[in-house]
Amino acid sequence: MQSTTKRQGLSPIDGRPIEIHVESGRIAAIEPLAGPAPAHWIAPAMIDIQVNGFAGVDYNSPDTPQEDLARSIDVQIATGVARLLPTVITGSHENICGSLSNLARARRDLPNGEAFVGFHVEGPWISPLDGPRGAHPVQHCRAATPEEFDRFQEAAEGGIRLVTLAPEVAGAIPTIEHMAKAGVVVAIGHSNASEADIHNAIAAGATMSTHLGNGAHQIIPRHANYITWQMAADELSAGLIVDGIHLPPAFVKVAVRAKGANHVILVTDAAPPASCAPGIYHFGHLEVALTEDQCIRLTDSGRLAGSALSMDRGLENLIRFSDLDLLGALRAGTVNAAREIHLKAREGFLQVGDPADLMLFDYDQASGGVTIRETLLGDLN
Numbered sequence: 001m002q003s004t005t006k007r008q009g010l011s012p013i014d015g016r017p018i019e020i021h022v023e024s025g026r027i028a029a030i031e032p033l034a035g036p037a038p039a040h041w042i043a044p045a046m047i048d049i050q051v052n053g054f055a056g057v058d059y060n061s062p063d064t065p066q067e068d069l070a071r072s073i074d075v076q077i078a079t080g081v082a083r084l085l086p087t088v089i090t091g092s093h094e095n096i097c098g099s100l101s102n103l104a105r106a107r108r109d110l111p112n113g114e115a116f117v118g119f120h121v122e123g124p125w126i127s128p129l130d131g132p133r134g135a136h137p138v139q140h141c142r143a144a145t146p147e148e149f150d151r152f153q154e155a156a157e158g159g160i161r162l163v164t165l166a167p168e169v170a171g172a173i174p175t176i177e178h179m180a181k182a183g184v185v186v187a188i189g190h191s192n193a194s195e196a197d198i199h200n201a202i203a204a205g206a207t208m209s210t211h212l213g214n215g216a217h218q219i220i221p222r223h224a225n226y227i228t229w230q231m232a233a234d235e236l237s238a239g240l241i242v243d244g245i246h247l248p249p250a251f252v253k254v255a256v257r258a259k260g261a262n263h264v265i266l267v268t269d270a271a272p273p274a275s276c277a278p279g280i281y282h283f284g285h286l287e288v289a290l291t292e293d294q295c296i297r298l299t300d301s302g303r304l305a306g307s308a309l310s311m312d313r314g315l316e317n318l319i320r321f322s323d324l325d326l327l328g329a330l331r332a333g334t335v336n337a338a339r340e341i342h343l344k345a346r347e348g349f350l351q352v353g354d355p356a357d358l359m360l361f362d363y364d365q366a367s368g369g370v371t372i373r374e375t376l377l378g379d380l381n
């Protein structure tokens with residue numbers, strides 16, 4: 001006999017109390033709940049498609065111990081995340097392949113490794129210019145080739161789902177075509193693209209902008225610029241780092257309106273010091289400092305190098321900064337991400353038959369505060 005677990009909460013769809021029955025890791029039934037309503041909410045658990053490390057653990061090192069990777073997953077689960085794409089940034093070929101291979105082993109072998117639903121490779125085929133390059137090491141920025149992608153994919157045991165590149169880099173367009181044909185999602189980021197470069201990337205198969213508004217020059221032409229062109233391109237969804245540091249609230253509000261509620265994706269872009277005490281940490285080839293005000297910066301240049309954000313805090317900020325209500329913000333951190341990375345099983349929002357990736361949380365409508373109580377991982381297969 002199959003055992004049934006039950007979880008109750010208010011539904012973000014209509015605010016009514018529901019009871020969800022879970023069997024074999026799937027939602028077996030969703031029933032209206034009679035009697036006194038619970039004070040907390042229930043929703044699909046979140047998906048973070050851009051995370052470079054967490055809880056002091058670096059996803060950009062081939063040498064990160066497996067038990068540290070397991071611990072970093074548990075800490076993220078406590079923030080409402082059930083699935084994530086560990087993200088490997090620009091580095092030497094050996095460092096990228098070694099990091100991917102170490103992460104692929106974790107995905108295959110760790111008891112909670114199934115939280116890794118694939119990998120995001122951000123770089124190394126990005127702009128070498130100050131500004132668009134962000135914190136990525138300039139000496140490792142290079143031209144794109146389908147052959148290097150194939151070697152990354154081999155190291156990742158076929159797990160790469162998302163690649164961020166700059167379409168103006170030599171070899172980018174044929175590499176986008178090659179990856180899109182292989183079913184990999186391609187995003188524009190860390191780029192100094194012209195309008196034509198952006199259209200060529202879309203024609204070749206790009207469907208997303210990575211952390212729109214970041215990885216950019218401090219000053220750009222007021223109208224003709226790569227942020228406006230990407231905002232205007234309906235073919236592109238946009239990832240947004242909503243920590244209140246990378247993007248001002250007004251930019252988040254405008255970007256959500258420009259893209260539409262179904263095409264914004266909440267990401268953390270968390271770096272290894274996220275959820276740690278202030279101090280000095282390592283992030284791939286980089287040395288970074290987490291400051292008291294929750295900024296993570298390169299120790300040499302002071303440039304932002306990822307965030308200290310968690311998805312629960314991002315959810316709160318997205319509600320505060322944009323026109324999205326709780327349901328809209330939850331969708332940005334769940335189904336919008338699933339649709340973009342072709343994670344079909346997670347495209348539903350509280351539907352019978354969905355994997356029971358669920359989170360229970362308190363939500364204070366007056367302050368917009370979110371407190372995660374419990375996160376469940378269901379069966380994706």
Ligand SMILES: [Zn+2]
Nearest residue numbers: 122134211215
């Ligand atoms: Zn980036």
